[in-house]
Amino acid sequence: MTVSIKNIYGAKFRELRKQQNITLTKAAKDITSKSTLSLWENGKDNLSFNQVLELLKHIHTQPIEFIENIISSDLLSLSEKIHLAYVASDTVTLHRYVIKKRELSKKHPQNNDIFLEYCFTCMFYQDLSSDNIFTKYDKIRLTNILTNISEWNYKNIFYFGNTLGLLDPENINRLCSSLITYSINEKLYHQRWYDEVLAAILNSISILVRRNYLLAEKLLDRFDQMKVSDGYACEKMHAQLYRAFITYIKTKDNRRIYEIINACKALNLKELEDGFITGFKQIKQIYG
16 A cells, blocks of 8 residues: 555645756656646645655655654754854853753754754854853764765754854864855755855855865865855855955955955945944954
8 A cells, every 4th residue: 555645745745846946857757747736736636655765855855854844843942042142142042042951952962963963052152151051972972963964954963053163173174175065066046045055165164264275265166166146145245254354364465355344344234344344353363
């Protein structure tokens, strides 16, 4: 007997397929007919479980992502609270989140998701404070979890992008290179994933500029191989700034940095301008 997937999922599949600009013909190739897939998407037919698993590969989606929410509502809520506290430089609140998540992780030592939430809180707390609460054992465990990623799905990208500051430069470079390769090979240009992909890559480069600018330069070379549309103008400006930082580190020539900052000013991008000025101050503190 063939187990079928209820046709309520057809509409969800259609939404994900269209977000990625994947045609019915391409999605159905070697799995089912274009007409049958169209009927299933519109709730007028059923497909077998195995067929749906194969179809999901064609739209670069993990089964658990398709059936459940991409990331839990609790994690989304935590993410929002942490970012608000971080922007407000509220180390007291961030420290409270760290302690809460650390204790929860100790109660559930085999639960990697809970541990990753703890890592998530640690990265933002340690970025604002001098309290090195993240232990050597924690770093080893985090590195092992991320290193054993067999395929980059949305959840893995989210966790990597929000914990990479806790990793050694070599591991940041290796994992980010893997993400870039996967993104290029799988053509992950649809917005739902691509925002997180670009954020993780640019965060990696930003951190490496401060810790190992030669590795940052290699990642920038890889970034230039990606198809980044004009809709990501701010992301492109970040990449240009990091390239200018490296030039400054090597030659102390700051002209390109000020060209980019002045461009932000001319375009009335005040928040971006302030962030770039702050970033340059940090580079000068590190490299002189």
